[in-house]
Amino acid sequence: MAYPPAFTRIDRQAREDAEAALAPAAARSSRSRGRARPEPDDGLRTCWELDRDRVLHAKAFRRLKHKTQVFLHPDGDHFVTRLTHTLQVTQVARSLARALGLHETLAEAIALAHDVGHSPFGHIGEEALEPYVAGGWHHAAQGVRIVEVLEDLNLTWEVRDGVRAHSWKITPPPATREAECVKFADRIGYLSHDALDAVRAGVLRAGDLPARTLATFGPPGGAMVGAMIEAVVDGTYASAREEARHAVPGGPPAPAVRMAPDALEAMNELRAFMFERVYESEIAAGQKHVAIEVIRRLVDHHLAHPELMPASYRDTEAGLVTQVVDYVTGMTDRFALATYDRLFDDTATVRMRPLLVTP
Numbered sequence: 001m002a003y004p005p006a007f008t009r010i011d012r013q014a015r016e017d018a019e020a021a022l023a024p025a026a027a028r029s030s031r032s033r034g035r036a037r038p039e040p041d042d043g044l045r046t047c048w049e050l051d052r053d054r055v056l057h058a059k060a061f062r063r064l065k066h067k068t069q070v071f072l073h074p075d076g077d078h079f080v081t082r083l084t085h086t087l088q089v090t091q092v093a094r095s096l097a098r099a100l101g102l103h104e105t106l107a108e109a110i111a112l113a114h115d116v117g118h119s120p121f122g123h124i125g126e127e128a129l130e131p132y133v134a135g136g137w138h139h140a141a142q143g144v145r146i147v148e149v150l151e152d153l154n155l156t157w158e159v160r161d162g163v164r165a166h167s168w169k170i171t172p173p174p175a176t177r178e179a180e181c182v183k184f185a186d187r188i189g190y191l192s193h194d195a196l197d198a199v200r201a202g203v204l205r206a207g208d209l210p211a212r213t214l215a216t217f218g219p220p221g222g223a224m225v226g227a228m229i230e231a232v233v234d235g236t237y238a239s240a241r242e243e244a245r246h247a248v249p250g251g252p253p254a255p256a257v258r259m260a261p262d263a264l265e266a267m268n269e270l271r272a273f274m275f276e277r278v279y280e281s282e283i284a285a286g287q288k289h290v291a292i293e294v295i296r297r298l299v300d301h302h303l304a305h306p307e308l309m310p311a312s313y314r315d316t317e318a319g320l321v322t323q324v325v326d327y328v329t330g331m332t333d334r335f336a337l338a339t340y341d342r343l344f345d346d347t348a349t350v351r352m353r354p355l356l357v358t359p
Contacts, residue, residue, distance in 0.1 A: 243255070
């Protein structure tokens with residue numbers, strides 16, 4: 001008696017065909033705008049599966065494990081780092097995409113790459129680098145530069161666009177609904193786990209959070225993340241139904257990923273609270289100048305001594321300032337502190353107590 005094979009071969013074409021079942025607002029890998037340098041199709045993986053895999057193997061992604069999320073130079077093993085934040089954002093983005101009928105793998109690829117451009121010491125680095133970069137330095141733009149130039153991953157347009165515009169302050173907004181999932185996932189991730197880290201560090205007590213936050217989302221942790229995900233799914237679906245009802249005849253509705261209005265107000269209240277009590281607290285301000293001093297002295301020193309920069313991480317076609325900023329912003333927190341201490345014998349590591357920074 002013959003038995004059917006125990007496995008089914010699902011190649012790229014089969015995966016692309018299965019995308020027909022996604023929601024109308026979803027992106028399709030077969031309709032990607034492609035790469036800067038065209039490549040032959042992979043036999044098994046879609047273009048966004050290739051992008052995801054390239055990001056996972058990138059050096060910039062590996063460095064995230066030693067980059068700050070909220071606590072600089074933390075003493076404990078359980079504080080969130082840029083890498084664990086990225087993994088949490090990826091989980092939330094995939095959950096949102098799955099629940100809304102969007103393309104999970106595109107959301108995953110964008111989420112995994114969204115923070116690869118961060119400097120040492122979180123967003124303090126953006127303030128520290130302002131004197132060197134006309135118009136200011138932003139980690140999202142640096143992330144695009146890393147995947148396009150410094151590591152040249154040749155990612156698809158949709159993933160690069162999602163990295164470019166994952167921050168809420170960036171205009172124009174991202175082009176895909178999957179990238180909008182990442183924007184919400186990023187905010188859900190940092191608000192929930194940063195609050196939990198602040199409680200763990202003794203900076204906050206769980207009961208200090210706004211009453212509306214606790215009533216809407218529950219305490220920091222899994223319950224809060226789940227409630228926020230549900231609020232985005234419910235808000236998006238309700239908004240899409242309303243827009244479809246009032247759409248111009250013959251024209252498609254304009255879909256967007258949104259959080260339910262009441263929940264969005266509660267999230268914004270939590271964010272304002274976190275900035276006041278955590279990100280811009282006296283604890284954060286007390287040693288913020290140390291992080292800025294470390295970054296600026298490293299930049300100034302390497303501008304004066306460019307021969308100290310390794311050839312393996314230099315875009316020789318760029319100006320010297322850009323090359324130095326590339327090098328310093330690529331450093332992990334601990335490498336920046338160790339380099340500073342070695343160059344200046346100023347024991348910045350000793351002065352860098354566990355420190356809070358903006359998300």
